[in-house]
Amino acid sequence: MDTERRAFIKKTCGLCASIVGISVLASALEGCASLIYVKPELVKGVLKVPLGSFVENSKLVIVRNAVLDYDIALVKSGDNTFRSFELKCTHQDNALVATSTGFFCNLHGSSFRIDGTVNVAPATANLKEYKTMVNGELVEIIL
């Protein structure tokens, strides 16, 4: 685990602790600890994530690139089927915290399911979805 990843987990788990009750804290922290982060290069508007990033039956990979204002959640939705969502709250543009079961906003409490749909208001719009396709051994996210 690289230093940057550790710092991010520590920071986001700290945010988890500040906004959720003790009863759900354990599951939130468990979700944070199990997330996989990748930093693919952006080439001509396409992020290319190796299929091998989804290890041990994982269904979620967080995609990070310096040119992005927000991380992207890359979700394995079926055999060789993937969807990707911008991790920006649709209420007032706050960065979302990802767990293995969904995404939540620490500003006003909205949450989103793993398929990008709103679970808890005040957000009313689903997450922005990017066109995503498999090309050989890569999942391509078209920005």
Ligand code: FES
């Ligand atoms: S900005 Fe996310 S709930 Fe308000």
